[in-house]
Amino acid sequence: MKMKLSKLSLSSLVILAFSSAGYAQKLPDVQTMGVYAPAGIRADGKNTEWNDSFQALNKRTNIYYTIANDDNNLYIAIKSTDAANNTKIMAGGITLSINPDGKKKEKESITLTYPVINRTAMRTAGGSGGGGRRTMMMGTMTGPASGGQQMNKLQRDSMMAEMQKKQLAQVKEIKINGFKNTTDTLISIYNEYGVKAVANITKDNAFFYEIAIPLAALGLSKDSNTEFAYNIKLNGLQMQGFDGGGGNMSVRMGGGGGGGFGPRAGGNSNFDFQALISPTDFWGKYTLMKK
Template structure:
């Protein structure tokens, strides 16, 4: 009898773990919580709807009658490095086609290329100078702490959102405090995970909410070739992007393993059915 109960307990635990396994692509439609706030804290979402292996992201898509929402969580250090280097581009194609050039795209966080290189160069140079003078090897905890502080500082300095495809928006860059109703906030939590929330009003996509059925969406980690090359040069010079990350501009990652991925965009497409 004891053996039977032990087996039953093991089966129940295994079934619970299996039931909690998330799909690679979100297939369910969700109504956004009435208390939703775009603040980068991810408190109102009840977990995540999918965990994509290609991009290594947890994410949820939802809507109400006014906005379409995206919530993302990244915990992998190399993935966060890639996000900080080139941002996340989210595309909605209301015609249901897997074509980003015919959709509405929002990219955040967005760092101007010159500014990104300057920040990388400044941080890398300062760290190389300190290491050269003091020759003090940092612990992993110290590197992680420095990387977290640096990422928080970088995100706080971002004041623009990159957009394309919106007929009512003539500029490619808009303020995070824009008049179009686009809201995007990314923050680092205290455990070092990147939390991102986005809201896009249907009204600026020229779609009739009463007629919406389904549309295609794309989530892309852009990467930046020139930042990747700079990182490799910095690393060759004795500082730059090494394991632990705080020695480099964006923190995180073993360059020898992650440099190629940093330089190449990764993405996936899915289909979302509108929740009325």
């Protein structure tokens, strides 16, 4: 009898485990319901209040996200776990667009872009003097940092994560447009408007990002019952960002010599450069939740 119960219990646990795993994979592509923000929430780039649980997993942008609100602010939490996707985010930032009228039109929306990486912060030292060449390593990393040997994926992802942490530490501004409480288009991360945008690279090399925007800055209030439209866009690498600066930049995607954009001759790289430079986005609609 005990043997049968043990087998039954074990079978039940196995079924429960598979069911839980299946449930975790069934997140909708776009968030389907409103969420009242967790009590005591702080937009600090830490995944504490969200408990690593999100309302949607968008396949087009490859991000987990939750949009929520309380009586004063709109919040968005975003997580990206793919190293190539994180590189894309760092290259061009994420733009959040809010259209209070519910129209899915970016040109008529209020926008916020973060992180805004300074061009020099996107460059790693690749020698000085001469042509002043700098190299941003994105794919299979080679060269002095790896002793001329090709790195494995774990080493490459860890090095990229460390680079991204340093880049984020240098981000001091948020790009905005159309906000109701200011005409500024570039504000400090320590601004007086109550707008917060903070990102962090977690211990498992994931990119985690939080935004907090006062409802009033969006022309909304806690009593608003009309659904608004929102768009989340991964801008990708903006090619015009490589001009100027007195030197030139190459994207190192494999072994061998040469420069420019694209895989180097004779190198091994599965890095998707086209994905890096191609913006991806999606639209959703949201109605503020009441407490």
